[in-house]
Amino acid sequence: MRLKKKEISSEYKILVLDDEIGIIDSLSVVLQRNGYNFDGVTSPMLAIEKIRNEHFDLLILDYMMSPINGDKVVEQLREFNDELYILLLTGHKDMAPPLETIRALDIQGYCEKNDRFDQLILLIESAIKSIKQLHTIRKFKDGLNKILEAVPKIYQLQPIGGILEDILVEIMFFVNSKNAFILVDSTGNLKEDMQNSIFKGIGEYNKSIEEFMSMLDPVLMEHIGYARTTKQMVKMDGAVIFPLINEFKQTIGIIYIESSDLDDDIKLLEIYSNQAASALSNAFLHSLVNTKNEELNRTYIELKKTYLDTIEALRLTVDAKDEYTCGHSDRVAYFSKKIGQALNLSKEELDLLSIGGIFHDIGKISTADDILRKSDKLNQAEYDIIKQHPLRGAHILSALSMFRDVVPLVKYHHEWYDGSGYPEELEGEEIPLLARILSVSDAFDAMTTNRHYRSKLDLAHTREQLINGAGTQFDPMIVDLFIKEVVDCFPEIKEEIKDTYTLPIHN
Ligand SMILES: [Fe+2]
Structure with missing residues (x-):
């Protein structure tokens, strides 16, 4: 439990500003013991410069200082940084700035200095929780904005291959991943008895469909099949598979994304996958209306060949085992x-x-x-x-x-x-x-x-x-x-x- 807390705390950077070096020294002992990533300065001007040039999540500062008081420091900081979380330390409760000032400067809390810092540690813990939530909210907001920007692009009329590539490229902007692929059924524009898969990959999966088929192992296929059949996301070790569901609630394909840490992004990916499925379904309908008969036949013959190649590739995989x-x-x-x-x-x-x-x-x-x-x-x-x-x-x-x-x-x-x-x-x-x-x-x-x-x-x-x-x-x-x-x-x-x-x- 303790380890976990330290892990979370050390992701966030705290700056302490106090003109008494003794306070900084004792706070550094307490904060480091609690696993926080800490920096301390005694000069208000230096603190302002540091915050201007480096990233900090939380500032803890003394109220009564020379040459300027804490509230003046915050006033200057707020001119260029309105995101920093700020806790104010006061020598005595009567010496705290008025509530209106605290509100106006967007200071999130204050406490009295004492030898044990218990109250301060509690305040820091709750501040870190809020900062973490804020990060998640911001990430989600940015992700949603990215999706909103990406959607018109993937809806543009273009060959299906282009749409697939756009879908994958756009994903990379809001997910920390390099390797991904998308596998969809070319339903609608082919003869009824013939469905086939269209494939596009990036990173390690930037391959032709033939090469991709030969690297598909049955375990991955089973996961893909499971996602398709159950219409549910499948989490694997270091990867995730999203089914692409069209407006008739049919699975039309999957997106596979490799990443070690997707926890926060899962919901975003789900939203994005739904958008991608609609865009694809739309594109297929459009191509159905526009594709001429002879083109259909040519595609049919080409796909029939891929079908036979795939059987052979899969068979080789099975026989290899x-x-x-x-x-x-x-x-x-x-x-x-x-x-x-x-x-x-x-x-x-x-x-x-x-x-x-x-x-x-x-x-x-x-x-x-x-x-x-x-x-x-x-x-x-x-x-x-x-x-x-x-x-x-x-x-x-x-x-x-x-x-x-x-x-x-x-x-x-x-x-x-x-x-x-x-x-x-x-x-x-x-x-x-x-x-x-x-x-x-x-x-x-x-x-x-x-x-x-x-x-x-x-x-x-x-x-x-x-x-x-x-x-x-x-x-x-x-x-x-x-x-x-x-x-x-x-x-x-x-x-x-x-x-x-x-x-x-x-x-
Ligand atoms: Fe059997």
């Missing part, structure tokens, strides 16, 4: 797509099955290896951690709007048809069809490959397990189809995807 998962994920993607084709699903849905298959277990990326690779039975606490992976995966993929439609597949791939699965205990057709397909493919591949906790089952046994699970774990319709499309022709399929079986498997 655990190369064993990729064979399994590829096969889940393959089987699921096969079932999707048998169901005559659209090309978009088949793509989702492939991507969902590849990323269904991405939420395990931050799970500790000793739990993932444990060969004994998991205890309840460990099982609870494992059970978080669908939701964590959903958050990771929510970081990038382009993965929006894959999120439900990842989130619900461990739901059971009878409602006893997780994370939401959805039942029957409440579980999205594509997630029900993934669930069967995932279980089938788990059974037909060796795991560190058990050997693989033969095909007959696997078929039996699937049939047993129909109606409880699995959708019976999907199991029927899976047996026909995959299990019955497994030898040929296995030959076709034999490359995926060359890697050791790890679930």
